Amino acid sequence: MSTPQKNVAVIGAGIMGLCTARELSQAGAHVVVYEKNTLPSKNASFMAGGMLAPYSEIEHMPPEWVQAGLNGIEYWRAILGQESAQAEFSCKGSLLIAHKEDQYVLERFKTHLSANTNCQNVSKAEVAQLEPQIAERFDNGVFLKEEAHLHPQKTMQLIIDRGAFEMRQEEAAPSALSEQYDHVIDCRGYDAEKQTPGLRGVKGEIAIVRNTEFYLERPVRLMHPRYPLYIVPRKGNIFMIGATVIEAANNEHVSVRSSLELLSALYSLHPSFGDAQILDMSAGIRPAYADNLPRITLQDNIVRCNGLFRHGYLLAPVMAQCVEHMIHNKHHDLTALLMGENHEYKNQRKSAEL
Ligand SMILES: Cc1cc2nc3c(=O)[nH]c(=O)nc-3n(C[C@H](O)[C@H](O)[C@H](O)COP(=O)(O)OP(=O)(O)OC[C@H]3O[C@@H](n4cnc5c(N)ncnc54)[C@H](O)[C@@H]3O)c2cc1C
The missing domain is CATH 3.50.50.60 (FAD/NAD(P)-binding domain)
Incomplete structure (x- = not known):
C-alpha cells in the first residue's frame, strides 16, 4: 500500500x-x-558569499560538523549536476593566506587542522602556481583542496x-x-x-566589485585578526569580499569602518583593486544560536x-x-x-x- x-x-x-x-x-x-x-x-x-568551506570553519566547528559540511558539498554536487556552471558551483578548493604581520593568525589556524585533514601547506612557488596574481605579496599559505563555492x-x-x-x-x-x-x-x-528561544542575529557586511585586471581561480581567505575575509571570484571579473561578523542585528547598513576594512583588505591583495568598480555594499543578518x-x-x-x-x-x-x-x-x-x-x-x- x-x-x-x-x-x-x-x-x-x-x-x-x-x-x-x-x-x-x-x-x-x-x-x-x-x-x-x-x-x-x-x-x-x-x-551570502556562497563559500562551502568546512575546514576553514574548523576553529568554530566540532569535527562531526566538518564531516556534515563535506556531505553538504556532495549534496550540492548532486543537486546542481549539469547545471553546476549556471550556479557557478566550483570545487577547486580554497587558499588561505596572511600578510606578514598577521602570520600568527594563519599559524593559529593550522593548529586546529588534524594530520588527516586534506590540506596542504604551500610555499610561495606553490601559491604562484595556484593563484599567480597574488604570489608577489604572499610567502606561503594553506590549500584546502576539498572546499567549494557557488553563487x-x-x-x-x-x-x-x-x-x-x-x-x-x-x-x-x-x-x-x-x-x-x-x-x-x-x-x-x-x-x-x-x-x-536563544536565537540571535549576527550582522555580516560585504562588498562586491568588478576588477578587469585581476583573476582568481578559487576563493582566497585572507586571515585577519578581527574576522576571516574571503575574496570569492564570480563570473565577469566580479569579486565578492566578506564578511564582517558583528554581534548586532539592529541595522542592515554597512558601517564606514567595515567598508574601509573590506576595501583595504582587497587593495592589500593586489594593487589593481585600487581602480576596481564598487558594484554593491550590503549587509545581512545571520541567524545564530x-x-x-x-x-x-x-x-x-x-x-x-x-x-x-x-x-x-x-x-x-x-x-x-x-x-x-x-x-x-x-x-x-x-x-x-x-x-x-x-x-x-x-x-x-x-x-x-x-
Ligand atoms: C554577509 C553574509 C555572508 C555569508 N556567507 C556565507 C557563506 O559564504 N557560506 C555559507 O554557507 N553561509 C554564509 N552565510 C550564512 C547564510 O547566508 C545563512 O546561514 C543562511 O542564509 C540562513 O538561511 P535561512 O534560510 O535560515 O534564512 P534567510 O536567508 O534569512 O531566509 C529566511 C526567509 O524567511 C522569510 N520570512 C521570514 N518570516 C516570514 C514569514 N512570517 N512569512 C513568510 N516568510 C517569512 C524572509 O523574508 C526570508 O526570505 C552568510 C551570511 C551573511 C549575512
Whole structure:
C-alpha cells in the first residue's frame, strides 16, 4: 500500500526553506512555500558569499560538523549536476593566506587542522602556481583542496525555477498553518527570533566589485585578526569580499569602518583593486544560536530549522534531507547531530489523523 501524499507548508524562501521544499517535493510531498517578500527576497541567503568551506570553519566547528559540511558539498554536487556552471558551483578548493604581520593568525589556524585533514601547506612557488596574481605579496599559505563555492543568488533561482513546489507571496505564522497542513517547516531565519528561544542575529557586511585586471581561480581567505575575509571570484571579473561578523542585528547598513576594512583588505591583495568598480555594499543578518551551530527543533507538527549562522549553504542541504527523512519516518545518520537528544520525531497530532 502506498503512503498517502504529505501536505507540507514551508515558511521562508531563504536557502533553508528552498532546500527543504526541493527535498520534500522530490520525495513526493505536496509543498507550498510561503515567502513574505517579493522574490528574490533580500534575506541572509541573498547576501551570502556562497563559500562551502568546512575546514576553514574548523576553529568554530566540532569535527562531526566538518564531516556534515563535506556531505553538504556532495549534496550540492548532486543537486546542481549539469547545471553546476549556471550556479557557478566550483570545487577547486580554497587558499588561505596572511600578510606578514598577521602570520600568527594563519599559524593559529593550522593548529586546529588534524594530520588527516586534506590540506596542504604551500610555499610561495606553490601559491604562484595556484593563484599567480597574488604570489608577489604572499610567502606561503594553506590549500584546502576539498572546499567549494557557488553563487548564492543564482543557486536559489535555479532551485525555484526547477522546483516542483508552489510559491506564495504571503506572510505566514507557523501556528496558523499547523491545522491546515500535515507538517509546517519553519525556515524564517532571524525573523523567527521572537518565537525561538536563544536565537540571535549576527550582522555580516560585504562588498562586491568588478576588477578587469585581476583573476582568481578559487576563493582566497585572507586571515585577519578581527574576522576571516574571503575574496570569492564570480563570473565577469566580479569579486565578492566578506564578511564582517558583528554581534548586532539592529541595522542592515554597512558601517564606514567595515567598508574601509573590506576595501583595504582587497587593495592589500593586489594593487589593481585600487581602480576596481564598487558594484554593491550590503549587509545581512545571520541567524545564530549560542554555539553558532544550526539545529532542528520540534513542536507538534511544526519543524523549526534555524541557526545556520555562517554555514547556511554548507549545511542547509544536509538539514533539508534530515527533515525529509524525519517526515517520512526514515533513518538519517545526521539527524541526531542536528537535533541533539531530541531526534525522535513523533508527529502525534497529525499522524493520528492519517
Ligand atoms: C554577509 C553574509 C555572508 C555569508 N556567507 C556565507 C557563506 O559564504 N557560506 C555559507 O554557507 N553561509 C554564509 N552565510 C550564512 C547564510 O547566508 C545563512 O546561514 C543562511 O542564509 C540562513 O538561511 P535561512 O534560510 O535560515 O534564512 P534567510 O536567508 O534569512 O531566509 C529566511 C526567509 O524567511 C522569510 N520570512 C521570514 N518570516 C516570514 C514569514 N512570517 N512569512 C513568510 N516568510 C517569512 C524572509 O523574508 C526570508 O526570505 C552568510 C551570511 C551573511 C549575512
